[in-house]
Amino acid sequence: MSEYIIxxxxxxxxxxxxxxxxxxxxxxxxxxxxxxxxxxxxxESYAKKVxxxxxxxxxxxxxxxxxxxxxxxxxxxxxxxAQKYPKFEVxxxxxxSKDSTLETLISHFNLVEVPFDYVEQIKxxxxxxxFKSTSKKFSKLIVVDKENGGTKADAVNAGLNxxxxxxxxxxxxxxxxxxxxIYQCIIPVIERSNVIAVSGAMAMxxxxxxxxxxxxxxxxxxxxxxxxxxxxxxxxxxxxxxxWSAINSMPNVSGGYGLFDRQVAIAAGGYSPDSFAEDMDMLxxxxxxxxxxxxxxxxxxxxxxxxxxEGPPNIKILSRQRIRxxxxxLQTFHRHxxxxxxxxxxxxGLVTLPYLMLFELIAPLIEFIGTVVLIVLAITGAIxxxxxIVIFLAIYTFCTSLSIVVIFNDYxxxxxxxxxxxxxxxxxxxxxxxxIYHPMVVFFSMKGYWNYLINKKAVWGxxxxxxxxxxxx
Amino acid sequence: MPVHVxxxxxxxxxxxxxxxxxxxxxxxxxxxxxxxxxxxxxxLSAMIHPELVEETSYAYxxxxxxxxxxLRADTELGxxxxxNLQNTLTLLGLTNFMENRLALGKExxxxxxxxxxxxxxxxxANNLMSQLVNSRYLPLRKAARFYYILTNxxxxxxxxEEKETVxxxxxxxxxxxxQLFEDCQKLGKHLPSFIxxxxxxxxxxxxxxxxRETAYWGSPAEVHYLTEYFHSPNPEFRKAAFEGMGIRKFAxxxxxxxxxxxxxxxxxxxxxxxxxxxxxxxxxxxxLREAYxxxxxxxxxxTALLCLWLYNAEGQxxxxxxxxxxxxxxxxxxxxxxxxxxxxxxNYLS
Numbered sequence: 001m002s003e004y005i006i007x008x009x010x011x012x013x014x015x016x017x018x019x020x021x022x023x024x025x026x027x028x029x030x031x032x033x034x035x036x037x038x039x040x041x042x043x044e045s046y047a048k049k050v051x052x053x054x055x056x057x058x059x060x061x062x063x064x065x066x067x068x069x070x071x072x073x074x075x076x077x078x079x080x081x082a083q084k085y086p087k088f089e090v091x092x093x094x095x096x097s098k099d100s101t102l103e104t105l106i107s108h109f110n111l112v113e114v115p116f117d118y119v120e121q122i123k124x125x126x127x128x129x130x131f132k133s134t135s136k137k138f139s140k141l142i143v144v145d146k147e148n149g150g151t152k153a154d155a156v157n158a159g160l161n162x163x164x165x166x167x168x169x170x171x172x173x174x175x176x177x178x179x180x181x182i183y184q185c186i187i188p189v190i191e192r193s194n195v196i197a198v199s200g201a202m203a204m205x206x207x208x209x210x211x212x213x214x215x216x217x218x219x220x221x222x223x224x225x226x227x228x229x230x231x232x233x234x235x236x237x238x239x240x241x242x243x244w245s246a247i248n249s250m251p252n253v254s255g256g257y258g259l260f261d262r263q264v265a266i267a268a269g270g271y272s273p274d275s276f277a278e279d280m281d282m283l284x285x286x287x288x289x290x291x292x293x294x295x296x297x298x299x300x301x302x303x304x305x306x307x308x309x310e311g312p313p314n315i316k317i318l319s320r321q322r323i324r325x326x327x328x329x330l331q332t333f334h335r336h337x338x339x340x341x342x343x344x345x346x347x348x349g350l351v352t353l354p355y356l357m358l359f360e361l362i363a364p365l366i367e368f369i370g371t372v373v374l375i376v377l378a379i380t381g382a383i384x385x386x387x388x389i390v391i392f393l394a395i396y397t398f399c400t401s402l403s404i405v406v407i408f409n410d411y412x413x414x415x416x417x418x419x420x421x422x423x424x425x426x427x428x429x430x431x432x433x434x435x436i437y438h439p440m441v442v443f444f445s446m447k448g449y450w451n452y453l454i455n456k457k458a459v460w461g462x463x464x465x466x467x468x469x470x471x472x473x
Numbered sequence: 474m475p476v477h478v479x480x481x482x483x484x485x486x487x488x489x490x491x492x493x494x495x496x497x498x499x500x501x502x503x504x505x506x507x508x509x510x511x512x513x514x515x516x517l518s519a520m521i522h523p524e525l526v527e528e529t530s531y532a533y534x535x536x537x538x539x540x541x542x543x544l545r546a547d548t549e550l551g552x553x554x555x556x557n558l559q560n561t562l563t564l565l566g567l568t569n570f571m572e573n574r575l576a577l578g579k580e581x582x583x584x585x586x587x588x589x590x591x592x593x594x595x596x597x598a599n600n601l602m603s604q605l606v607n608s609r610y611l612p613l614r615k616a617a618r619f620y621y622i623l624t625n626x627x628x629x630x631x632x633x634e635e636k637e638t639v640x641x642x643x644x645x646x647x648x649x650x651x652q653l654f655e656d657c658q659k660l661g662k663h664l665p666s667f668i669x670x671x672x673x674x675x676x677x678x679x680x681x682x683x684x685r686e687t688a689y690w691g692s693p694a695e696v697h698y699l700t701e702y703f704h705s706p707n708p709e710f711r712k713a714a715f716e717g718m719g720i721r722k723f724a725x726x727x728x729x730x731x732x733x734x735x736x737x738x739x740x741x742x743x744x745x746x747x748x749x750x751x752x753x754x755x756x757x758x759x760x761l762r763e764a765y766x767x768x769x770x771x772x773x774x775x776t777a778l779l780c781l782w783l784y785n786a787e788g789q790x791x792x793x794x795x796x797x798x799x800x801x802x803x804x805x806x807x808x809x810x811x812x813x814x815x816x817x818x819x820n821y822l823s
Contacts, residue, residue, distance in 0.1 A: 041584060041612035041616075042588065043539050043542040043543050043585075043588065044543075045543040045546040045547075046542050046543055046545055046546045046588075046592065048546065049545070049546035049547075050648050050649065050652050051648065053652070054647075054648040054651055054652065055651070055720075056644055056647045056648050056651060057648070058644065112812075114809070114812040115805055115808030115809045115811075115812050116805075116809055117771060117775060117805050117806050117809045119771060119772070189644070190643060190644035190645040190648065191643060191644075191645045192643065193641040193643060412485070414485075414488070
């Protein structure tokens with residue numbers, strides 16, 4: 001009997017692994033298609049000129065929540081205000097900061113409180129005040145002061161209520177945006193129809209040289225945890241999301257940077273304050289809204305790196321982030337279970353969510369069980385070590401090859417790093433990841449699932465950031 | 474994957490070639506484009522030194538074309554600039570290259586040639602263009618059709634009249650066409666009226682677009698015709714027509730807009746108010762006041778108040794009178810308008 005169980009388990013894992021490998025190969029192919037198709041038909045400088053002058057250029061609101069960011073808020077906001085786009089505003093939402101974030105903003109940007117008829121299209125914690133600058137230089141800046149909502153989602157919703165333009169970018173205040181980030185994301189909106197969301201690629205700012213809120217030299221981090229995350233981000237954007245974008249099946253636009261149709265976001269109910277994966281939850285609800293009301297939609301991933309963000313620098317902060325993500329993933333699937341395998345929701349319901357359920361949600365469990373079984377079999381002497389080594393090498397080679405494809409794609413796109421040797425660090429991460437980083441992430445994901453199942457009280461931890469204070473002199 | 478690798482190599486080397494040309498020749502070409510007279514061949518040779526140009530391979534010639542297109546971004550198109558740039562193209566032997574690529578080149582090459590021809594007003598062979606207007610490659614087909622508008626004097630809007638359109642009319646198409654019409658105006662090229670076209674086509678997005686474009690470029694009689702769309706059952710057309718009056722500052726339309734105001738949904742009422750503000754004939758204050766008093770929508774009330782405040786001294790007086798009698802619930806609207814409009818807020822109206 002036990003033999004049958006082991007055989008059954010072995011075949012299941014084999015089929016599962018082969019399915020995962022094949023799906024990755026398909027995603028790589030689809031990602032290549034998207035990259036090839038993403039090139040605009042117009043010469044960039046001419047297109048930018050047309051966009052700069054045209055009365056049809058859509059306006060964009062950059063919404064960035066801020067909570068206890070006194071040390072870095074001025075540099076961050078200056079960075080956001082430096083966007084090269086003719087029609088945008090920056091909406092900073094001070095989410096009940098306990099430090100002097102608001103005071104710092106007021107003094108540096110010459111802000112005055114203005115009476116504002118705040119219309120609550122999405123329910124949020126109470127709005128307190130709105131500030132605008134008396135200086136023409138900062139005329140694009142709006143600061144919304146509100147009571148703390150406990151989550152980023154509530155703050156972004158307040159920003160949505162106060163924003164003026166038909167499109168908005170959701171970003172973190174400490175993210176560094178490329179100067180033409182809005183331009184890059186608006187191109188798919190104007191060159192295609194029915195685009196409700198655009199995801200720009202993100203990269204890690206850990207290790208980069210920063211001056212005046214701008215990346216002056218992009219370098220990989222030299223410490224392991226951020227280095228692994230760098231590779232993970234590249235893989236996620238350049239293979240995963242690019243691949244899904246080819247068949248209009250993206251499950252998620254990162255909360256760190258994404259452009260959205262404001263009207264659709266509000267109609268879908270805004271961001272969910274009690275979600276631990278509010279970005280994925282938001283996109284699923286936006287797509288769900290479009291499908292429910294038979295509206296055409298398109299969600300696009302562009303290969304251009306639009307945003308640099310500081311990733312968790314150590315295991316402790318990484319663990320908090322990944323436990324929250326794991327919890328959020330399970331929560332999202334639970335909340336949107338009606339969409340899974342539902343034909344009404346097209347690719348999202350029939351392809352993406354079932355895929356993610358099988359190869360992302362359940363994967364940590366399968367890996368954990370597999371590890372336990374491996375240990376038991378090793379102890380009982382039931383492993384054919386030659387076969388095991390061959391299988392291990394095959395999987396390891398595939399994983400490393402996948403990472404090499406990602407590195408190649410990033411370099412080919414003129415992405416993260418100017419110097420080729422910077423990619424050698426990423427290659428190092430690719431070689432070590434299966435042994436060090438991946439098991440950690442699996443464990444944290446499972447912990448996140450467990451916390452969700454037992455409904456453990458969540459506490460948003462403090463992300464220690466170095467921010468622009470490490471600017472190159 | 475081999476396609477991807479080829480594309481990577483092509484893109485990387487192409488970018489290097491373009492950068493190389495940009496660094497060496499962008500400034501001299503910009504000087505040519507900004508010259509205040511038509512330059513002779515000798516003067517052009519002295520500025521660009523064609524005998525010393527080494528970058529003459531096929532791969533480089535395509536990048537030359539892109540460089541000329543990007544020049545357009547840095548120059549205002551006028552007859553002198555266009556003539557000088559056309560002569561420079563001929564001097565560099567690129568005119569022959571463009572004709573050759575149009576006949577024999579890859580689709581992306583043809584696209585670049587047509588884009589350059591459009592932005593620099595270069596004539597291309599009709600027999601070649603007639604094949605491209607029905608190309609299966611969508612960007613090329615669109616570029617060719619837009620070019621057709623620029624060059625065909627008999628029926629420039631032929632392709633907009635097609636009953637079957639496979640592709641959507643995109644925001645980028647609107648932006649490019651608007652730029653094209655602006656360039657035509659600057660070059661003194663008279664385009665036929667859009668009105669017969671608007672009567673013929675059925676795509677509502679295109680009709681709304683041409684309504685706005687008539688407001689931008691049409692004669693006063695054509696703009697007056699747009700008031701017919703005030704009664705259209707299609708709200709997109711009504712919105713475009715009301716916006717058009719503000720774009721053109723067409724004061725004669727004010728009475729007609731007053732008459733239509735109360736038949737509109739709130740979003741279109743706000744469009745009318747914004748157009749009245751843009752027109753600023755000096756006569757709209759009583760109407761704006763009434764619009765505030767009779768509106769049930771806070772957004773419309775806010776818009777009406779802003780229009781009053783920004784209209785003129787009489788409007789501000791009316792604003793203050795209304796403020797004195799405003800309920801506590803509505804006071805915030807007045808304070809919002811007073812304070813916010815005092816701080817340069819160009820994106821306020823929404």
